[in-house]
Amino acid sequence: MGGCIPCDHIAHVSNESSALSAVVLELTREPGKVALVDGPSTSNPVKRQLMPLKRLSITPIKCTIPSGARSKTLEKAYKEAEVEKKWAESSWAKTIACKAAKAKLTDFDRFKVMVARKTRARVVNKAIKAMKK
């Protein structure tokens, strides 16, 4: 990773074994390799642990915490900053959600999606044609 990683950033854990979750970067142990991480979210909590940076994708969302802050303080700051809300609004989170939903589609759902796309396309093309005239 180029540049310094601010210690109070939210990273999002991106490895397969754990759910996508926002996690607060606390400090880097081995600079550039491992971070102490804690995710106080209610839906996908991440236990306070060391995690290799490789597993993490840093987001622009921040929440200010004093260095070395422990879980309770962290949780407070996390809620104050409304991290989860900000995350859900971000387009990044939306695309992740989209992909997840697509992967879960059943054959019937795929059919419905196809029909919806066709209907939309018909409407759009009709409008375009009308505009062209």
Add this chain to the structure above:
Amino acid sequence: MADVAISFVMRTPRMKGVNVVVLFNPALVAWIRRCFSQGYESQVIHVGVSSAMIDHDKTLEIESTDRLSSRLSPSTCSISVRCDSVVQIGKKAHAPSATVGRSASYHRSGKWAVKAKNGGKFPVHPKQKKEEEKKTACRYYPAEDIPQPLRRRNVNKPAKLKANYAPGTVLILLSGRFRGRRVVFLKQLEKSGLLLVTGPYKFNGVPLRRVNQAYCIGTSASVSLDGVNLDKFNDQYFEKVKASKPKNADGFFATDDAKKELSPERKADQKTVDTPIIAAMKKTEFLKPYVSSRFSLSKGQAPHTMTSPARARVVAC
């Protein structure tokens, strides 16, 4: 020991009418016959006579052959074995049926005693079961090696129904005439294990049909089968009807040119089954066009990624 006696009736003028009884061992009959054929000029016949029944006046005791040798030839006498002239040596002369003939052998065998013991009939023993011949291994190998087919230990059982196939599930057919169609699964047939399936016929042209599980994909879409009676459908219903051809030259060369008409019964059954299904399908939006359409893979799609939600992994970006 004499068992057989042969009486001769002399025909020579001098001894005409004389009854000569020859008692000798049956083994000597052949000898006698040989003697006769040779003329037995020099043979000795020992002859014995029982006094009991023989008319002494008319019998002749012969002790040597000399006098008779030329006499006892086929030309001079005729041999007759007659019951009435059979006697036994060393035993009391009794009923004429002494040594020769069926009655003599019967008497000799003692069967009459057994019968007498059993009240006039032969005792009947229950039939013994034949013991199965134990197949002992051959001591020698056969000269030619006859190939023996290996024993089949395979038992064909109807296939187990897949876990997610419930009656009413929409299946995708993968092969055969109706590949790619989405059909409604009705029930699994007991004998063959095949799945009974219908289009419904109106939507995708698939009639009531049997289909192998291996050539299906199950979807999570389903239709309720309330009011559908599937009792009459079994493997026998779908059996091919063999048209009997006449067993002559015409029949042999005849081809099935006539188009096979679907029986009205089948058509009626199709309608009976499909009507409630169609009604149920109409309640779910898009289900009718879904079933009317075909399944296919387009670019970027892979079957292994189209798994059920329960198994799907969340893909991270």
